[in-house]
Amino acid sequence: MRSFALVLVAVAATAAAGPSAATQEEAFVVKETVQPPSAWVKHSTPSPDHIIKLRIALPQPNFDILERLLYDVSDPYHENYGLHLSKEEVEMLVAPEEESAKAVAEWLETHGFMEEDLELSPAGDWVTIRVPVQLAEEMLNTKYHVYKHAAADEYIVRTTSYSLPAFLHSHVELVQPTTVFGSLKAFRSTIVLPDEVMKAATDASGKMLLSDAATNCTGTITVDCIKLLYNATDYSPDPTLNNSIGITGYLEEYANYDDLQLFYADQLPEALNSSFDYISVNGGQNNQSADAAGGEADLDVQFAFGLSYPIKNATFWSTAGSPPFIPDLGTPTNTNEPYTEWLDFVLGQDNVPWVISTSYGDDEQTVPEAFARRVCAGFAQLGARGVSLLFSSGDAGVGDGESDPADTSCISNDGKNATKFLAGFPASCPYVTAVGGTTLNADAEEVAVTRFFSGAGFSDYFERPPYQNDTVEAYLATLPNGTYDGLYNRTGRAFPDVAAFGDRYRVFWGGEPVLIGGTSASSPAFAGIVALLNDARLGAGLPPLGFLNPFFYSKGAAGFNDITVGNSTGCGTSGFNASVGWDPVTGLGSPNFGLLKELALAKNEDC
Structure with a gap:
């Protein structure tokens, strides 16, 4: 060239x-x-x-070739599965x-x-x-x-x-x-200061009673809860492998080192004194004062890195770009969407973490289609290089997260002012894995979240990718004729793909324990599980999983806990319902690490 x-x-x-x-x-x-x-x-x-x-x-002009190669190296039944492209090969194709x-x-x-x-x-x-x-x-x-x-x-x-x-x-x-x-936002629905639920799970000093984690998981989610309920308690990663995990940070959300140590002392003492690498993007800062600690950033790094410990290569990117403009100041530091600044930066790096979680997004319709497609194509480049990209699906159900028919926020942005379900972006991009949210009810049954509503639906920009055709068609066939006709695009890319706990995570923020909920919690937790799966593959001499969806929707589908209770309420409706198999509330379900590990390591003839 x-x-x-x-x-x-x-x-x-x-x-x-x-x-x-x-x-x-x-x-x-x-x-x-x-x-x-x-x-x-x-x-x-x-x-x-x-x-x-x-x-x-x-x-x-050659993006169609890149897309084909992306699917080839991500399809567990293709002869080129796992033969990810190099940075230079991807650049030649784009x-x-x-x-x-x-x-x-x-x-x-x-x-x-x-x-x-x-x-x-x-x-x-x-x-x-x-x-x-x-x-x-x-x-x-x-x-x-x-x-x-x-x-x-x-x-x-x-x-x-x-x-x-x-x-x-x-x-x-x-x-x-x-x-x-667009108005980039964190998909964090709640922050609850220490309350009676937390006190019931702590001793007099405020320390979590870890021995009671199993019984406390209905009120408070810890690292032990995730491992116990997702069948990962008996697995220990090999810290000598070239494994890695990354978290993106935006909107002046800073991950606090001291909060991480308090979290480790509380839930994972063996991880004390371990930390993460901070990388600045576009002038992103690393403010470590207690009052600058970000609840979103603390949540993301504590659970992603806690679940994946002792994997040592942990990265937090701090990307500047909030707010983009202040009229009284005249000249801003940045006028672009921050996540595109991050994407540009990461695509230029020789080494990128094998799994990356992002807990931020926009309404799809606020991002022009041409721009959304181009950003999505950037995510495809990372996928072709063997990187698993996970995004929170959002906390607003099918649009506004409310059931009030008088609400006017579910309105199309095409000049017609029509009522419609609103997809989220980047979750609607077919080259990423969108993560919905679940919780435990009083009977310790995992269900779709009820304190907020897991972002769900169908893209108006991206057509349904081949890897999810059968599962989505099977779900649509269960809907009564005419259900929500005109409110969503039946042939669009459907999301979320998977789900994980998204409610009442015990996090240390500003030196204090709090509970945080939202799919902002679901995505980094799922990323921690993917890092463990990559560890198992790397330990067996296999490449990392890379772009996850073709594996999840085929060979890996048996490795999920099916969630069949709940809805994605919004736009004056009860939204879509969770059901047997894939659904646009919790996707394929939550991960069963033990089963997914076996499937990720198994030869096709063994499946």
Whole structure:
């Protein structure tokens, strides 16, 4: 592949006399137009000097080959199962055509951008520039405004439509930030300070009575509870293996080292004095003051790393990007969705943890489809390299998590203002594993959560992937004719894929024990179980599991505890129901580590 830098040099040599005829004469053509979500209200006009970090996506003409290879290396019945691609092989498959690189370089040159002004992704498929609003408006023939979120003190600089010269349309897939109105949030539904339930499970000093973990699990979830109820009590990972696990952190959520030690002293004394590696992304901080500790970050690292201990390669990424804009300050530090900053960073690393959990997301419809597809394609690149990506499915059921028919939050964002179920993103991406939430009822039966509602449904952007066709069709066949017709896309990618406990996790936050619930808890807990499965495979001389769904929906399906009680309430309805087999509330169910380990190690003829 000819480098983008060399293309720029060639273009610069021919552009010295001025813009090309094509750039001068071709009219602008609209590239994308969106309706701003109802929650975002036009607030003001940004300063013309306000700096935007503009990202230009060049087409990936060979992505279909990458996708096929991703499925091949992730299918336990394919001869290439586990033969994951290298970073360099993935980059070759997503590299743009030289013609596209040349066209974009020429366009940027006419607007005064030199080679040193550009940030290029390793594959050359993304070009990033820092540009004042006034110039961005000229380049994109648009007008930016400051929008304020009606329910939060949050501001962004966006436009609802942008254009490009006609000759560029085949060479540019999208430009952002322009039309993305997402509001990244943690899927954490509750934080409960020490209460009577916790006191019943602790001694006078506040220490958890670990010997009673089995009987206390209906009120408080500990590491011992997860291992006991998911059949992982007798497994000890090998710390000498090249195993690894990672947690993403956003929105100024900092994982506190002291809180982790308190957690270990409380629940896992053998892990005392072990920790994790902090990595800054895009200027992300590592504030270790007690009042800066993040409940979400503490929850994620304590249970993901506690369940996977003594696996030593544990990483927490702190990614900056909250809030994206404060009008009174004029110039923000970042105007992109933070998880794309993280994705760019990780794709450029030679070594990436084998399993990564993210407890954040947006409503799918607030993320323009072209942008969602491009981000999803980035997740596919990691999957092809052997990385398991887990995302919380959300805490709002099929949309708003409420059953009040008067609620207006389940409204389409297409200008029709129609009532509809709302999918979540990135959980709706077919190349990730979406994790729903469960809890234990008074009879110690695992059911779908009732204190919040596990994010569930069907994507409006992504078609149903082949690996889940049979299971989803089987579920849809059980629904009475006409059930929720028009409220969801029957042929869309269905989620969640799996589930795990998501209620009343005992976490140390700011030096104190608290209970935290939400699918924010489910995803890191499931990631801990996947790390144990990878440990078993690595110990047997096998590669890590990589992209999980093709295995889970086929050979691994027998390794789950089927959850048949509960609903994904929302949008004035009771939502979908949990049922025998896969369902859009708890997916395939919760993990039975012992069974999944046997299936992950078994030869196909033994299954």
